[in-house]
Amino acid sequence: MDMLKKIFELPVGQRVEIQINKTSVPLRFQTEFVGIVKKRFFIVAMPDTRKFGDMRDAIYEGVAVVVRFVLEGDLGEVIAFRSDVEFITSHPTKLMYIDMPQIVESRPIRSDRRFETRLPTQITKMAGADSDYSALVVNLSMSGCQLVVQDEALDVEKDSHIDLRFQWLQQDITITGIVRDIRVVHRDDESPQTMMGIQFARSRNNEDIKQLFAASLIDIDSADY
Template sequence: MSNLHEQVGLSNEDLRKIRSMRPGTPIDLQITSASTTKRVRSEFVGMDGTRCVIIRFPDESKWGSLRDFIYTDNSLVVRYILEDETGEIIAFKVRVTLILSKPSHLIFTTFPLSIQSHDLRSEPRAQTRMAVTLIDTQHNAELCVCIVRDISLKGCRISIERSVKSRPSIKQNVEMQFKDANGNAFLLKGSVMNAKSDEVWFYYGLKFDTPEEEVAQLLQKLMLSTD
């Protein structure tokens, strides 16, 4: 994988990205034998805290015999796409610790010590932790206060604490009310495109309906650059 940024050690954000995988998430496995390397597809099954990762053994009727590639103590590279949330390819290396054939054909591995990530988005995004008010445009009513995690001319990603009861729904039209350093309020209109969650936060991807020129002016006023 080219143009990857490697994180040495696992930060809280790295752990969040790993824990964003849900059972059934498609994954790509890079596996190596003494003579060659191959890529196969499988799916994530689960994990036991930070002790191990569990992966479904790839379908050998589709990929051929894998006994020379997947065995105890051999290493493999796992890749998956965090497309709905951050638009990233995430990769990590683990070591096989156990292979079960019954009741299901599963691979148990060590927990990753580091991850690599590569942004898939075509447009740059400014990273931020700005608090904004989210408004339901249909009823002109305040939904909640959320945190803008990143923002571009076309959209943004927000997070809302799980304890908050009034939250947006998919396809809902909303407005986000920003305030600059002088307390002046600015509005961006958009629609909710996707949602995910972890133990602490709900994450939503928003697509802006506001013209890009107006978004760019707002970002300049807020001193958020996406260059």
């Protein structure tokens, strides 16, 4: 299959990641895919100024970008390409027009490879817990994830069942898993944090796990693309 055709499989409204390399430290932000114009432009919404206001000066016509998104399939795959911002519109809404690429790359999401992310979640069910806890997913694979719970020293037994609730773009999903590893880290002059390794229950969660990749936009090393 022609790799360029994969871009046309992306549904409108899905989250994509834009990386700008014109600074000493690459800037990344997540936004929504809007559409394609006559096979010439890949259109996304401009970043939310409330979250990414400090990036606006780095976004201008002609700047080089890397675009990444996740396509669902049997295993799911990460699609990435390099291009340039052709122009930016302000009315009736703020949009970024990116030149359609000549080369598109794809990588399958393998169950044994973990990707860095920062995806907020809520622990809604866990043995020994009498309340919900806010947590952050710091890496993610099809088979599991690592959670960090800040300012808490949780006493949780290994092999306990856990429910994780994720909310984004008006979606609400719960993924079940098993706590396979847990440790509490105490650092000097800082509150404790609990780190947990979670194994997903794949047979029940497979489709929802793929949605997590689409929501979190896994962090692929920019040198690979």
